[in-house]
Each structure stands twice: as structure tokens, then as C-alpha cells.
Amino acid sequence: MDDEDAPLRLGHITYSNCFPVHAGLIDRGPPAGVRITEGVPSYLNGLLDRGEIDVAPCSSIEFARHAGDYRVLPDFVIGSRGPVRSIQFLTRRPPEQLDGCTVAMPTASATSVVLLKVLLRVRWGVQPEFVWFDQATEDPFAAGAEGALFIGDVALRADLFPDVPTRFDLGAEWMAHTGLPFAFAVWQAGGGTDAQLRDLHAALLESRAYGLANRAELARRYAEHFGFSAEFLDRYWADLSYELDEPMLRGLNHFYELAAQIGEIPSQPEIRFVDVAG
């Protein structure tokens, strides 16, 4: 993998939330020496774990599970500073009454699953039973769950189980509970040479700037691809956060602290970064 001529294998999340950072790479094509593989977050998490890709916007909780092997690429995040809209917890009863009930978790996710477990325990004081479901094909409520989590573009659908009365935006709940932003995904490197990662970092800065400068136009051109209106997509992208700044890092560290407290990760990891200064 440290072979000078081997391409850098970059993961891309198929959800619309990832597009603004990768906008330039997708819209104009990746730079020479970068090969893109796409999928849902848990698929990319698995590819990075198995060394089948070198770097990707993986679930932020994954870093804590591989802190000895991965490094975080500075500057980039898929995050929220309050409502995120695309991470929705739907429940048939008030969350404080979910003790011992079945809550279904989407196999596509890793971070939001832990975020919901944290909130259920520390904000709502309950310990449900958890089951997995495929949010692309399965109806967790028909299967008997009292609550279910949805992520990504599936969670943005206007017709998402309208008969389930109570729903929580987990970005908003996290902010209400901690006063902090939330980092759902960070770009994590498990492979690639230092030079490749430095070049990728520069390319991503440009790609994100292109996405920001052309947001409304890109929303028009990609609306049909994602299955939303241009106005909706533009607003959604405008409201998400793509900068891994100090408050976002405080939110991430606090999330790791709480995840460790409820036993989802062995301990709060120290975040190690790729050195992009050279």
C-alpha cells in the first residue's frame, strides 16, 4: 500500500450529506491517483477496517474503535450544530417509557446508533432492548419495535412512517443535552502514504470550496439524483456543518467520553491527526 504508484482508495458516502465536501471530486472527477468507492457508512467502515480502502468519511465512533490504527484528516466533518434533520429517532411512546422495549437500529449506521444509546441512557434514563434492521428494505414497526432510528436520505423522506407520533432529531437532542455540536463522520485514514494524504487534504479543501461556492447550482443539478427538490437539498446542505473546528472537536471528545461511560468503547481515545503541514 506504500507503493508509490498505487492509487489512493477514497470512500464516498452515497447519502446527499457527503456531497458538499466531495462536490469537486464528484462533479469534476477525482484528481489523478485517487480512486473512489461508494456505499453507506457501515459499508465504508468495514472496507477501511479490512484495509480495502485507505481513507473515507467513516462513522466518528469508528475512530475510537481503531484509535491505534487510524488518523483523522484535519478540517473535515459531517456534523451539525443543532438540528441535523437526517438522523431521526421515531418512537411509539415517550422515550422515558422505553425501558425494556424493543428499539431497532439501522445496520447502515455506527455513530448514530451509539448516540441514540447515549441519549436513551443519560437523557431519558432508560435501557431498551436493541435489534438491527435494514432501513432500505425492512419495516421495524411491523416487526414489533416500539422505536426505530433512521439515518441519511431515508430519514429525510417526507413519508417516513407518518403514523408514528413522536420523533426526535438527534443533532438537536445532543445540542439540547450538551450545548455542543455533533460530529457524525470524520475523514479517517488507515492507509495511504503521507504524501498522498497531504495531496488529498489539499484536494478536499478545494473540493469543499467548490461545493460551497456552487451550492445552489449543484443542488439544482443533483436534485433528481438524490430524489429531493433543489430548494430542499440546498437548505439541507446549508444547515449541515463541514468544518472540524474547536467546538466540533469538543463535541466529539464529549461523545467519546459518554460512549466510554456506557461501555460502547473501551476508553476515550486521544484524537490523532494526519500531519498535513508536511
Ligand SMILES: C=C(O[C@@H]1C=C(C(=O)O)C=C[C@H]1O)C(=O)O
Ligand atoms: C448526518 C448523517 O451522518 C451520518 C451518520 C453516520 C453514522 O451514524 O454512523 C455516518 C456517517 C454520516 O453519513 C446522516 O447520515 O444523515
